[in-house]
Amino acid sequence: MSTWQAILGDQQPSAGGVRQPALALCDHLAVIRVTGDEAGDYLQGQITADLKHIDEGAQRLAMHLSLKGRGLVSARVAAMPGGYLLVVPQARVDDTLRCFEKYKLRAKADFQPDPELAVAQLSGGVDGTLAEAGLPVPGAGQSAHRDGITVLRYAHADVTLLVAAPGLLGAHWQALSAERALVDGNGARFQDILAGEAQVFSGGEDLFLPQVLNYDVLGGVSFKKGCYTGQEVVARMHFKGKLKQRMRAFQYQGPPLRAGESLRNADGKAVGEVVDSAPGVPSPVALAALRVTHEGELYHGDQPLHAEPLELPYPLPQPKA
Template identity: 30%
Template sequence: MPLHHAVLHDRVCLEARGPEAAAFLHGQLSRSMLELAAGDAPLAGWADARGRVRAVLRVVPLPERWLLVTPREGADALLAKLRMFVLRAKVTLARADDVAVAALLGDAADVLGRRGVAADTPPNRMVRRDELGFVRIAPRYWQVLGPRAALEPLAAEAESAAATAADLAEIGLGIPAITPPIAERFVAQMLNLDALGAVSFDKGCYPGQEIIARVHNLGGGKRRARRYALHAAGTAEPAPATPVLDPNGRIVGDVVRAARAAQGFELLAVVDHAAAAGALTCCGAPLMELPLPFDVPRD
Protein backbone atom coordinates (compact mmCIF):
# COMPACT_ATOMS: atom_id res chain seq x y z
CA MET A 1 0.00 0.00 0.00
CA PRO A 2 1.55 3.37 -1.01
CA LEU A 3 1.91 6.03 1.63
CA HIS A 4 -0.88 8.59 1.83
CA HIS A 5 -0.93 11.85 3.74
CA ALA A 6 -4.01 13.71 4.95
CA VAL A 7 -4.44 16.86 7.00
CA LEU A 8 -7.13 16.17 9.60
CA HIS A 9 -8.93 19.50 9.61
CA ASP A 10 -11.78 17.87 11.53
CA ARG A 11 -9.54 17.33 14.59
CA VAL A 12 -8.30 19.84 17.13
CA CYS A 13 -6.09 19.63 20.18
CA LEU A 14 -7.00 20.85 23.62
CA GLU A 15 -4.23 21.35 26.15
CA ALA A 16 -3.81 21.05 29.91
CA ARG A 17 -0.92 22.92 31.52
CA GLY A 18 0.22 23.39 35.09
CA PRO A 19 1.74 21.46 38.00
CA GLU A 20 -1.51 19.56 38.62
CA ALA A 21 -2.41 18.83 34.99
CA ALA A 22 -1.67 15.11 35.29
CA ALA A 23 -3.62 14.77 38.54
CA PHE A 24 -6.57 16.71 37.11
CA LEU A 25 -6.79 14.51 34.01
CA HIS A 26 -6.32 11.38 36.12
CA GLY A 27 -9.34 12.41 38.19
CA GLN A 28 -11.50 13.04 35.13
CA LEU A 29 -10.63 10.42 32.52
CA SER A 30 -11.39 6.70 32.41
CA ARG A 31 -7.76 5.76 31.75
CA SER A 32 -5.05 6.08 34.39
CA MET A 33 -2.85 9.09 33.70
CA LEU A 34 -0.45 8.84 36.63
CA GLU A 35 1.01 5.49 35.56
CA LEU A 36 1.77 6.32 31.93
CA ALA A 37 5.27 5.52 30.75
CA ALA A 38 7.23 8.08 28.75
CA GLY A 39 5.89 8.06 25.20
CA ASP A 40 2.49 6.56 25.98
CA ALA A 41 -0.36 8.13 23.99
CA PRO A 42 -3.50 6.19 24.89
CA LEU A 43 -7.18 6.64 24.25
CA ALA A 44 -9.30 7.70 27.21
CA GLY A 45 -12.96 8.48 27.77
CA TRP A 46 -14.52 11.34 29.69
CA ALA A 47 -17.93 10.49 31.09
CA ASP A 48 -20.69 12.16 33.05
CA ALA A 49 -21.88 10.95 36.45
CA ARG A 50 -24.11 8.35 34.76
CA GLY A 51 -21.13 6.78 32.98
CA ARG A 52 -22.29 8.23 29.64
CA VAL A 53 -19.34 9.20 27.50
CA ARG A 54 -18.90 12.87 26.69
CA ALA A 55 -15.66 12.48 24.74
CA VAL A 56 -13.12 9.94 23.51
CA LEU A 57 -9.69 11.58 23.54
CA ARG A 58 -6.23 10.68 22.30
CA VAL A 59 -4.06 11.77 25.23
CA VAL A 60 -0.52 12.88 24.33
CA PRO A 61 1.62 13.85 27.34
CA LEU A 62 4.46 16.27 26.59
CA PRO A 63 6.98 17.72 29.05
CA GLU A 64 5.40 21.17 28.91
CA ARG A 65 1.70 20.24 28.50
CA TRP A 66 -0.81 17.47 27.84
CA LEU A 67 -2.53 17.40 24.45
CA LEU A 68 -6.04 15.98 24.00
CA VAL A 69 -6.96 15.19 20.38
CA THR A 70 -10.69 15.42 19.77
CA PRO A 71 -13.15 16.06 16.91
CA ARG A 72 -13.41 19.73 16.00
CA GLU A 73 -17.21 19.54 16.15
CA GLY A 74 -18.18 20.23 19.75
CA ALA A 75 -14.62 20.93 20.93
CA ASP A 76 -15.39 24.37 22.37
CA ALA A 77 -18.37 23.06 24.34
CA LEU A 78 -16.23 20.17 25.57
CA LEU A 79 -13.54 22.58 26.73
CA ALA A 80 -16.10 24.69 28.57
CA LYS A 81 -17.45 21.62 30.39
CA LEU A 82 -13.97 20.45 31.36
CA ARG A 83 -13.18 23.88 32.80
CA MET A 84 -16.16 23.55 35.14
CA PHE A 85 -14.29 20.79 36.99
CA VAL A 86 -10.98 22.64 37.47
CA LEU A 87 -12.10 24.37 40.69
CA ARG A 88 -8.91 25.05 42.66
CA ALA A 89 -6.65 22.72 40.71
CA LYS A 90 -3.45 24.29 39.42
CA VAL A 91 -4.21 23.55 35.79
CA THR A 92 -5.08 25.68 32.78
CA LEU A 93 -7.21 24.30 29.95
CA ALA A 94 -7.25 25.87 26.48
CA ARG A 95 -7.36 25.20 22.74
CA ALA A 96 -3.91 24.29 21.43
CA ASP A 97 -4.36 26.14 18.16
CA ASP A 98 -0.63 25.98 17.48
CA VAL A 99 -0.94 22.21 16.95
CA ALA A 100 -2.40 20.62 13.82
CA VAL A 101 -3.05 16.91 13.20
CA ALA A 102 -2.09 14.97 10.07
CA ALA A 103 -2.33 11.30 9.15
CA LEU A 104 0.11 8.93 7.46
CA LEU A 105 -1.63 5.88 6.01
CA GLY A 106 0.24 2.99 4.43
CA ASP A 107 3.90 2.00 4.47
CA ALA A 108 5.54 4.90 6.31
CA ALA A 109 8.86 3.17 7.08
CA ASP A 110 10.99 5.34 4.77
CA VAL A 111 9.43 8.64 5.83
CA LEU A 112 9.72 7.69 9.48
CA GLY A 113 13.25 6.36 9.10
CA ARG A 114 14.46 9.65 7.63
CA ARG A 115 13.28 11.28 10.84
CA GLY A 116 14.69 8.71 13.22
CA VAL A 117 11.32 7.19 14.12
CA ALA A 118 11.13 3.40 14.41
CA ALA A 119 8.44 1.99 12.13
CA ASP A 120 7.83 -0.83 14.62
CA THR A 121 6.92 1.55 17.46
CA PRO A 122 4.07 -0.11 19.39
CA PRO A 123 0.54 1.22 18.90
CA ASN A 124 -0.60 3.96 21.28
CA ARG A 125 2.95 5.24 21.63
CA MET A 126 4.39 8.59 20.59
CA VAL A 127 7.89 9.42 19.35
CA ARG A 128 8.84 13.10 19.45
CA ARG A 129 11.26 14.49 16.90
CA ASP A 130 11.91 18.24 17.00
CA GLU A 131 8.53 19.95 16.72
CA LEU A 132 6.60 16.84 15.66
CA GLY A 133 5.01 14.03 17.65
CA PHE A 134 4.50 10.76 15.75
CA VAL A 135 1.71 8.68 17.34
CA ARG A 136 1.31 5.14 16.06
CA ILE A 137 -2.38 4.28 15.97
CA ALA A 138 -2.10 0.97 14.07
CA PRO A 139 0.50 -0.80 11.88
CA ARG A 140 -0.36 1.33 8.82
CA TYR A 141 -1.78 4.42 10.47
CA TRP A 142 0.12 7.21 12.24
CA GLN A 143 -1.09 10.55 13.48
CA VAL A 144 1.45 13.36 13.43
CA LEU A 145 0.99 16.38 15.70
CA GLY A 146 2.81 19.67 15.36
CA PRO A 147 2.86 23.19 13.91
CA ARG A 148 1.38 23.41 10.43
CA ALA A 149 4.66 24.61 8.92
CA ALA A 150 6.53 21.64 10.41
CA LEU A 151 3.93 19.21 9.02
CA GLU A 152 4.10 20.53 5.45
CA PRO A 153 7.23 18.59 4.35
CA LEU A 154 5.41 15.31 5.04
CA ALA A 155 2.87 16.11 2.34
CA ALA A 156 5.64 16.20 -0.29
CA GLU A 157 6.72 12.65 0.60
CA ALA A 158 3.36 10.93 0.20
CA GLU A 159 0.29 10.89 -2.02
CA SER A 160 -2.50 13.19 -0.93
CA ALA A 161 -5.60 11.67 0.61
CA ALA A 162 -8.85 12.98 2.01
CA ALA A 163 -9.38 13.04 5.77
CA THR A 164 -12.03 10.35 5.29
CA ALA A 165 -9.18 7.87 4.77
CA ALA A 166 -8.25 8.37 8.42
CA ASP A 167 -11.91 8.07 9.43
CA LEU A 168 -12.12 4.75 7.59
CA ALA A 169 -8.96 3.51 9.29
CA GLU A 170 -10.36 4.37 12.70
CA ILE A 171 -13.71 2.76 11.97
CA GLY A 172 -11.81 -0.38 10.95
CA LEU A 173 -10.06 -0.28 14.33
CA GLY A 174 -13.33 0.25 16.19
CA ILE A 175 -12.35 3.70 17.48
CA PRO A 176 -15.42 5.85 18.18
CA ALA A 177 -15.64 9.60 17.67
CA ILE A 178 -18.00 11.48 19.98
CA THR A 179 -19.74 14.52 18.52
CA PRO A 180 -22.67 16.49 20.00
CA PRO A 181 -25.50 14.31 18.59
CA ILE A 182 -24.25 11.28 20.56
CA ALA A 183 -22.51 12.90 23.54
CA GLU A 184 -23.70 11.46 26.87
CA ARG A 185 -25.66 8.71 25.10
CA PHE A 186 -23.46 5.61 25.57
CA VAL A 187 -21.75 4.02 28.57
CA ALA A 188 -18.05 3.31 27.99
CA GLN A 189 -18.57 -0.41 27.37
CA MET A 190 -21.18 0.27 24.68
CA LEU A 191 -18.39 1.97 22.72
CA ASN A 192 -15.92 -0.87 23.44
CA LEU A 193 -13.63 1.53 25.30
CA ASP A 194 -12.63 -1.36 27.55
CA ALA A 195 -11.59 -3.48 24.55
CA LEU A 196 -9.64 -0.47 23.20
CA GLY A 197 -7.62 -0.09 26.40
CA ALA A 198 -9.26 3.25 27.20
CA VAL A 199 -10.53 2.22 30.65
CA SER A 200 -8.45 1.41 33.75
CA PHE A 201 -10.56 -0.62 36.16
CA ASP A 202 -8.00 -0.41 38.97
CA LYS A 203 -7.79 3.39 39.19
CA GLY A 204 -9.52 5.67 41.65
CA CYS A 205 -12.70 7.64 41.31
CA TYR A 206 -13.59 9.62 38.19
CA PRO A 207 -16.96 10.77 36.80
CA GLY A 208 -19.09 7.75 35.94
CA GLN A 209 -16.60 5.30 37.47
CA GLU A 210 -19.24 3.56 39.64
CA ILE A 211 -21.50 2.80 36.66
CA ILE A 212 -18.64 1.72 34.38
CA ALA A 213 -17.19 -0.53 37.09
CA ARG A 214 -20.62 -2.05 37.82
CA VAL A 215 -21.09 -3.07 34.17
CA HIS A 216 -17.56 -4.53 34.21
CA ASN A 217 -18.02 -6.47 37.45
CA LEU A 218 -21.67 -7.50 37.26
CA GLY A 219 -22.43 -7.45 33.55
CA GLY A 220 -25.85 -6.43 32.33
CA GLY A 221 -24.76 -4.47 29.27
CA LYS A 222 -27.11 -5.14 26.38
CA ARG A 223 -25.48 -3.15 23.57
CA ARG A 224 -22.04 -2.85 21.94
CA ALA A 225 -20.52 -1.03 18.99
CA ARG A 226 -20.08 -3.05 15.80
CA ARG A 227 -18.67 -2.27 12.37
CA TYR A 228 -20.85 -2.39 9.27
CA ALA A 229 -20.77 -1.77 5.54
CA LEU A 230 -23.67 0.11 3.97
CA HIS A 231 -23.94 -0.37 0.20
CA ALA A 232 -26.64 1.80 -1.31
CA ALA A 233 -26.41 4.04 -4.34
CA GLY A 234 -27.58 7.58 -3.71
CA THR A 235 -27.70 7.20 0.06
CA ALA A 236 -26.36 10.12 2.08
CA GLU A 237 -23.69 9.46 4.70
CA PRO A 238 -25.44 8.32 7.90
CA ALA A 239 -25.08 11.00 10.57
CA PRO A 240 -24.31 10.18 14.20
CA ALA A 241 -27.47 9.05 16.04
CA THR A 242 -29.09 7.77 12.81
CA PRO A 243 -31.21 4.76 13.86
CA VAL A 244 -30.47 1.14 12.98
CA LEU A 245 -33.62 -0.92 12.42
CA ASP A 246 -34.48 -4.60 12.70
CA PRO A 247 -36.73 -6.39 10.13
CA ASN A 248 -39.83 -5.19 12.01
CA GLY A 249 -38.76 -1.56 11.82
CA ARG A 250 -37.89 -1.41 15.49
CA ILE A 251 -34.94 0.78 16.49
CA VAL A 252 -32.20 -1.53 17.79
CA GLY A 253 -29.15 0.68 17.46
CA ASP A 254 -27.62 4.06 16.71
CA VAL A 255 -24.86 5.13 14.35
CA VAL A 256 -21.75 6.42 16.13
CA ARG A 257 -19.70 7.50 13.11
CA ALA A 258 -19.56 6.80 9.37
CA ALA A 259 -17.25 7.46 6.44
CA ARG A 260 -17.47 7.03 2.69
CA ALA A 261 -15.77 3.85 1.44
CA ALA A 262 -14.96 2.52 -2.03
CA GLN A 263 -18.52 1.22 -2.25
CA GLY A 264 -21.00 3.03 -0.07
CA PHE A 265 -20.03 3.65 3.54
CA GLU A 266 -18.51 2.00 6.58
CA LEU A 267 -19.83 2.81 10.01
CA LEU A 268 -19.73 2.01 13.70
CA ALA A 269 -23.11 1.54 15.36
CA VAL A 270 -24.08 0.61 18.89
CA VAL A 271 -26.52 -2.29 18.46
CA ASP A 272 -28.52 -4.49 20.84
CA HIS A 273 -26.87 -7.88 21.35
CA ALA A 274 -30.21 -9.61 20.78
CA ALA A 275 -30.61 -8.02 17.34
CA ALA A 276 -27.02 -8.12 16.11
CA ALA A 277 -27.35 -11.47 14.32
CA GLY A 278 -30.46 -10.43 12.41
CA ALA A 279 -31.02 -8.51 9.18
CA LEU A 280 -30.45 -4.86 10.00
CA THR A 281 -30.97 -1.73 7.94
CA CYS A 282 -29.90 1.90 8.11
CA CYS A 283 -31.17 4.73 5.92
CA GLY A 284 -33.36 2.19 4.13
CA ALA A 285 -30.44 -0.02 3.04
CA PRO A 286 -29.15 -3.33 4.44
CA LEU A 287 -26.13 -3.45 6.73
CA MET A 288 -23.40 -6.08 6.44
CA GLU A 289 -21.32 -6.64 9.56
CA LEU A 290 -17.54 -6.36 9.13
CA PRO A 291 -14.86 -7.66 11.50
CA LEU A 292 -13.09 -5.61 14.13
CA PRO A 293 -9.54 -6.33 15.37
CA PHE A 294 -11.03 -7.63 18.64
CA ASP A 295 -13.98 -9.81 19.55
CA VAL A 296 -16.98 -7.70 20.52
CA PRO A 297 -17.53 -8.54 24.21
CA ARG A 298 -20.91 -9.69 25.50
CA ASP A 299 -21.37 -8.24 28.98
Protein backbone atom coordinates in the same frame (compact mmCIF):
# COMPACT_ATOMS: atom_id res chain seq x y z
CA MET B 1 -7.97 24.16 4.24
CA SER B 2 -6.00 27.43 4.53
CA THR B 3 -3.77 25.83 7.21
CA TRP B 4 -2.53 23.37 4.61
CA GLN B 5 -2.31 25.64 1.57
CA ALA B 6 1.41 26.40 1.80
CA ILE B 7 2.17 22.68 2.09
CA LEU B 8 -0.14 21.35 -0.59
CA GLY B 9 0.57 23.71 -3.46
CA ASP B 10 -1.37 22.25 -6.39
CA GLN B 11 -2.20 18.98 -4.59
CA GLN B 12 -5.89 18.40 -3.98
CA PRO B 13 -7.00 15.76 -1.46
CA SER B 14 -9.69 13.30 -2.49
CA ALA B 15 -12.96 13.30 -0.56
CA GLY B 16 -13.45 10.13 1.47
CA GLY B 17 -11.51 7.03 2.31
CA VAL B 18 -9.46 4.60 0.24
CA ARG B 19 -8.17 1.10 0.94
CA GLN B 20 -4.56 1.81 0.05
CA PRO B 21 -1.76 3.68 1.80
CA ALA B 22 -3.00 7.22 2.40
CA LEU B 23 -2.07 10.54 3.95
CA ALA B 24 -5.03 12.43 5.36
CA LEU B 25 -5.44 16.08 6.28
CA CYS B 26 -7.33 15.93 9.57
CA ASP B 27 -9.08 19.29 9.45
CA HIS B 28 -11.89 17.66 11.45
CA LEU B 29 -9.56 17.40 14.46
CA ALA B 30 -8.17 20.02 16.84
CA VAL B 31 -5.58 19.99 19.61
CA ILE B 32 -5.98 21.17 23.19
CA ARG B 33 -2.88 21.58 25.37
CA VAL B 34 -3.15 20.74 29.08
CA THR B 35 -0.48 22.32 31.26
CA GLY B 36 0.06 23.33 34.87
CA ASP B 37 1.57 21.92 38.05
CA GLU B 38 -1.54 19.84 38.78
CA ALA B 39 -2.46 18.98 35.17
CA GLY B 40 -1.77 15.26 35.60
CA ASP B 41 -3.59 14.87 38.91
CA TYR B 42 -6.59 16.81 37.66
CA LEU B 43 -6.81 15.02 34.30
CA GLN B 44 -6.54 11.63 36.03
CA GLY B 45 -9.76 12.40 37.90
CA GLN B 46 -11.60 13.50 34.76
CA ILE B 47 -10.99 10.80 32.13
CA THR B 48 -11.66 7.08 31.87
CA ALA B 49 -8.11 6.06 30.85
CA ASP B 50 -5.32 5.63 33.38
CA LEU B 51 -2.87 8.51 33.00
CA LYS B 52 -0.12 6.30 34.43
CA HIS B 53 0.17 4.48 31.08
CA ILE B 54 0.10 7.77 29.17
CA ASP B 55 2.89 9.15 31.36
CA GLU B 56 4.87 6.02 30.45
CA GLY B 57 4.56 6.74 26.72
CA ALA B 58 1.21 5.31 25.67
CA GLN B 59 -1.49 7.17 23.77
CA ARG B 60 -5.11 6.41 24.60
CA LEU B 61 -8.61 7.28 23.59
CA ALA B 62 -10.49 8.41 26.70
CA MET B 63 -13.87 9.82 27.65
CA HIS B 64 -15.15 12.33 30.15
CA LEU B 65 -18.43 10.92 31.44
CA SER B 66 -21.76 12.13 32.77
CA LEU B 67 -22.93 11.02 36.21
CA LYS B 68 -24.74 8.11 34.54
CA GLY B 69 -21.48 6.87 33.02
CA ARG B 70 -22.07 7.90 29.40
CA GLY B 71 -19.49 9.73 27.30
CA LEU B 72 -20.03 13.49 27.07
CA VAL B 73 -16.78 14.21 25.21
CA SER B 74 -13.76 12.18 24.15
CA ALA B 75 -10.11 12.80 23.32
CA ARG B 76 -7.00 11.00 22.19
CA VAL B 77 -4.59 11.72 25.03
CA ALA B 78 -0.78 11.73 24.94
CA ALA B 79 2.00 13.24 27.00
CA MET B 80 4.04 16.11 25.61
CA PRO B 81 6.91 18.11 27.09
CA GLY B 82 5.38 20.15 29.91
CA GLY B 83 1.95 18.56 29.87
CA TYR B 84 -0.52 16.68 27.68
CA LEU B 85 -2.16 16.83 24.26
CA LEU B 86 -5.86 16.19 23.73
CA VAL B 87 -6.78 15.48 20.10
CA VAL B 88 -10.52 16.11 19.82
CA PRO B 89 -13.16 16.62 17.12
CA GLN B 90 -12.88 20.21 15.86
CA ALA B 91 -16.63 20.76 16.25
CA ARG B 92 -16.47 19.77 19.93
CA VAL B 93 -13.61 21.93 21.21
CA ASP B 94 -15.88 24.27 23.18
CA ASP B 95 -17.86 21.36 24.64
CA THR B 96 -14.62 19.68 25.67
CA LEU B 97 -13.31 22.79 27.39
CA ARG B 98 -16.59 23.24 29.29
CA CYS B 99 -16.56 19.62 30.46
CA PHE B 100 -12.96 19.65 31.67
CA GLU B 101 -13.13 23.06 33.31
CA LYS B 102 -16.39 22.70 35.24
CA TYR B 103 -14.73 20.83 38.13
CA LYS B 104 -11.40 22.65 38.02
CA LEU B 105 -12.04 25.20 40.80
CA ARG B 106 -8.52 26.13 42.02
CA ALA B 107 -6.64 23.25 40.46
CA LYS B 108 -3.47 24.39 38.70
CA ALA B 109 -4.41 22.96 35.31
CA ASP B 110 -4.88 24.99 32.15
CA PHE B 111 -6.76 23.83 29.02
CA GLN B 112 -5.98 25.84 25.88
CA PRO B 113 -6.78 25.10 22.23
CA ASP B 114 -3.68 25.38 20.04
CA PRO B 115 -4.67 26.59 16.55
CA GLU B 116 -1.00 26.55 15.56
CA LEU B 117 -0.95 22.75 15.57
CA ALA B 118 -2.21 20.64 12.66
CA VAL B 119 -3.02 16.93 12.57
CA ALA B 120 -2.27 14.53 9.72
CA GLN B 121 -2.92 10.80 9.52
CA LEU B 122 -0.82 8.07 7.91
CA SER B 123 -2.46 4.74 7.12
CA GLY B 124 -0.81 1.66 5.60
CA GLY B 125 2.94 1.06 5.50
CA VAL B 126 3.39 3.44 8.40
CA ASP B 127 6.77 2.23 9.74
CA GLY B 128 8.61 2.62 6.45
CA THR B 129 7.19 6.06 5.76
CA LEU B 130 8.03 7.39 9.23
CA ALA B 131 11.57 6.07 8.95
CA GLU B 132 12.01 7.55 5.47
CA ALA B 133 10.81 10.91 6.79
CA GLY B 134 13.29 10.75 9.67
CA LEU B 135 10.52 10.65 12.27
CA PRO B 136 10.25 8.45 15.37
CA VAL B 137 8.50 5.09 14.96
CA PRO B 138 6.59 4.37 18.19
CA GLY B 139 5.38 0.89 19.03
CA ALA B 140 1.73 -0.13 18.86
CA GLY B 141 -0.39 2.05 21.11
CA GLN B 142 2.55 4.32 21.94
CA SER B 143 3.49 7.93 21.32
CA ALA B 144 6.79 9.66 20.60
CA HIS B 145 7.84 13.30 20.46
CA ARG B 146 10.84 14.70 18.64
CA ASP B 147 11.75 18.18 17.43
CA GLY B 148 8.21 19.54 17.77
CA ILE B 149 6.41 16.59 16.10
CA THR B 150 4.29 14.18 18.12
CA VAL B 151 3.59 10.75 16.59
CA LEU B 152 0.63 8.75 17.93
CA ARG B 153 0.49 5.10 16.88
CA TYR B 154 -2.78 3.16 17.00
CA ALA B 155 -2.70 -0.06 19.00
CA HIS B 156 -4.40 -2.47 16.59
CA ALA B 157 -4.17 -0.86 13.14
CA ASP B 158 -1.44 0.37 10.80
CA VAL B 159 -2.45 3.99 11.43
CA THR B 160 -0.60 6.94 12.97
CA LEU B 161 -1.44 10.56 13.73
CA LEU B 162 1.16 13.31 13.35
CA VAL B 163 0.67 16.47 15.43
CA ALA B 164 2.88 19.47 14.63
CA ALA B 165 2.98 23.00 13.30
CA PRO B 166 2.20 23.04 9.56
CA GLY B 167 5.71 24.22 8.76
CA LEU B 168 7.24 21.18 10.46
CA LEU B 169 4.88 18.83 8.64
CA GLY B 170 5.74 20.64 5.42
CA ALA B 171 9.44 19.94 5.94
CA HIS B 172 8.68 16.21 5.83
CA TRP B 173 5.82 16.35 3.33
CA GLN B 174 7.62 14.89 0.33
CA ALA B 175 8.58 11.75 2.26
CA LEU B 176 5.20 11.48 3.99
CA SER B 177 3.18 11.78 0.77
CA ALA B 178 5.33 9.64 -1.52
CA GLU B 179 3.33 6.86 -3.20
CA ARG B 180 0.27 7.61 -1.07
CA ALA B 181 -3.26 8.76 -1.82
CA LEU B 182 -3.93 12.22 -0.40
CA VAL B 183 -7.35 12.35 1.29
CA ASP B 184 -9.41 14.73 3.42
CA GLY B 185 -10.77 14.47 6.96
CA ASN B 186 -13.47 12.04 5.84
CA GLY B 187 -10.68 9.81 4.60
CA ALA B 188 -9.17 9.86 8.08
CA ARG B 189 -12.53 9.02 9.67
CA PHE B 190 -12.80 6.14 7.18
CA GLN B 191 -9.54 4.71 8.55
CA ASP B 192 -10.65 5.25 12.16
CA ILE B 193 -13.80 3.25 11.42
CA LEU B 194 -11.79 0.39 9.88
CA ALA B 195 -9.54 0.56 12.98
CA GLY B 196 -12.58 0.36 15.27
CA GLU B 197 -11.55 3.53 17.11
CA ALA B 198 -14.35 6.02 17.79
CA GLN B 199 -14.75 9.39 19.40
CA VAL B 200 -17.93 11.02 20.70
CA PHE B 201 -19.14 13.21 17.85
CA SER B 202 -21.98 15.75 17.95
CA GLY B 203 -25.23 13.84 18.36
CA GLY B 204 -23.60 11.01 20.30
CA GLU B 205 -23.30 12.85 23.62
CA ASP B 206 -24.43 11.03 26.78
CA LEU B 207 -25.39 7.88 24.84
CA PHE B 208 -22.55 5.40 25.17
CA LEU B 209 -20.80 3.70 28.06
CA PRO B 210 -17.06 3.48 27.29
CA GLN B 211 -17.33 -0.33 27.08
CA VAL B 212 -20.02 0.00 24.40
CA LEU B 213 -17.49 1.82 22.18
CA ASN B 214 -14.92 -0.91 22.99
CA TYR B 215 -12.74 1.41 25.09
CA ASP B 216 -12.20 -1.49 27.50
CA VAL B 217 -10.49 -3.43 24.68
CA LEU B 218 -8.56 -0.36 23.49
CA GLY B 219 -7.20 0.56 26.94
CA GLY B 220 -9.37 3.67 27.08
CA VAL B 221 -11.07 2.84 30.38
CA SER B 222 -9.46 1.68 33.61
CA PHE B 223 -11.25 -0.40 36.23
CA LYS B 224 -8.37 -0.16 38.71
CA LYS B 225 -7.48 3.52 39.01
CA GLY B 226 -9.14 5.95 41.42
CA CYS B 227 -12.48 7.68 41.08
CA TYR B 228 -13.63 9.80 38.16
CA THR B 229 -17.06 11.10 37.23
CA GLY B 230 -19.33 8.20 36.23
CA GLN B 231 -16.84 5.59 37.45
CA GLU B 232 -19.30 3.74 39.69
CA VAL B 233 -21.69 3.04 36.81
CA VAL B 234 -18.86 1.92 34.53
CA ALA B 235 -17.33 -0.35 37.18
CA ARG B 236 -20.70 -1.86 38.13
CA MET B 237 -21.37 -2.77 34.49
CA HIS B 238 -17.90 -4.30 34.15
CA PHE B 239 -17.95 -6.41 37.32
CA LYS B 240 -21.64 -7.21 37.78
CA GLY B 241 -23.59 -6.16 34.71
CA LYS B 242 -24.36 -7.65 31.33
CA LEU B 243 -23.47 -5.34 28.44
CA LYS B 244 -26.35 -5.16 25.96
CA GLN B 245 -24.54 -3.28 23.17
CA ARG B 246 -21.16 -3.39 21.46
CA MET B 247 -19.73 -1.22 18.71
CA ARG B 248 -19.41 -2.94 15.35
CA ALA B 249 -18.20 -1.84 11.92
CA PHE B 250 -19.91 -2.36 8.57
CA GLN B 251 -19.96 -1.09 5.03
CA TYR B 252 -23.30 -0.04 3.62
CA GLN B 253 -25.16 1.63 0.78
CA GLY B 254 -26.79 4.98 1.39
CA PRO B 255 -26.27 8.57 2.54
CA PRO B 256 -24.07 9.66 5.46
CA LEU B 257 -25.25 8.47 8.87
CA ARG B 258 -25.07 10.92 11.77
CA ALA B 259 -23.94 10.07 15.28
CA GLY B 260 -26.85 9.24 17.55
CA GLU B 261 -29.26 8.26 14.78
CA SER B 262 -31.29 5.15 15.48
CA LEU B 263 -30.86 1.95 13.46
CA ARG B 264 -33.64 -0.63 13.25
CA ASN B 265 -34.17 -4.23 12.26
CA ALA B 266 -36.59 -5.62 9.67
CA ASP B 267 -39.42 -5.47 12.23
CA GLY B 268 -38.88 -1.76 12.84
CA LYS B 269 -37.44 -2.28 16.31
CA ALA B 270 -34.53 -0.09 17.38
CA VAL B 271 -31.34 -2.18 17.69
CA GLY B 272 -28.68 0.49 18.10
CA GLU B 273 -27.30 3.95 17.36
CA VAL B 274 -24.81 5.30 14.86
CA VAL B 275 -21.40 6.23 16.27
CA ASP B 276 -19.79 7.57 13.08
CA SER B 277 -19.77 7.11 9.31
CA ALA B 278 -17.56 8.16 6.41
CA PRO B 279 -17.73 7.98 2.61
CA GLY B 280 -15.14 5.96 0.76
CA VAL B 281 -14.24 3.43 -1.91
CA PRO B 282 -15.83 1.04 -2.69
CA SER B 283 -18.63 2.11 -0.32
CA PRO B 284 -19.28 4.14 2.83
CA VAL B 285 -18.42 2.60 6.19
CA ALA B 286 -19.87 3.13 9.65
CA LEU B 287 -19.54 2.27 13.31
CA ALA B 288 -22.67 1.59 15.32
CA ALA B 289 -23.42 0.51 18.86
CA LEU B 290 -25.67 -2.49 18.25
CA ARG B 291 -27.43 -4.93 20.52
CA VAL B 292 -25.19 -7.95 20.98
CA THR B 293 -28.09 -10.19 19.95
CA HIS B 294 -28.76 -8.40 16.67
CA GLU B 295 -28.37 -10.29 13.41
CA GLY B 296 -29.55 -9.49 9.92
CA GLU B 297 -30.23 -6.31 7.96
CA LEU B 298 -30.04 -2.81 9.38
CA TYR B 299 -32.52 -0.09 8.48
CA HIS B 300 -32.12 3.68 8.60
CA GLY B 301 -35.70 4.85 8.85
CA ASP B 302 -37.49 2.58 6.42
CA GLN B 303 -34.49 2.21 4.09
CA PRO B 304 -32.34 -0.94 4.20
CA LEU B 305 -28.63 -0.18 4.39
CA HIS B 306 -27.54 -3.44 2.72
CA ALA B 307 -25.01 -3.56 5.54
CA GLU B 308 -22.08 -5.96 5.35
CA PRO B 309 -20.15 -6.52 8.60
CA LEU B 310 -16.47 -5.60 8.69
CA GLU B 311 -14.07 -7.46 10.94
CA LEU B 312 -12.57 -5.29 13.64
CA PRO B 313 -8.78 -5.55 14.06
CA TYR B 314 -9.16 -6.64 17.70
CA PRO B 315 -11.23 -9.38 19.39
CA LEU B 316 -14.27 -8.47 21.46
CA PRO B 317 -15.01 -10.19 24.80
CA GLN B 318 -17.67 -12.85 24.69
CA PRO B 319 -21.01 -11.62 26.09
CA LYS B 320 -21.76 -12.78 29.62
CA ALA B 321 -24.25 -15.61 29.81
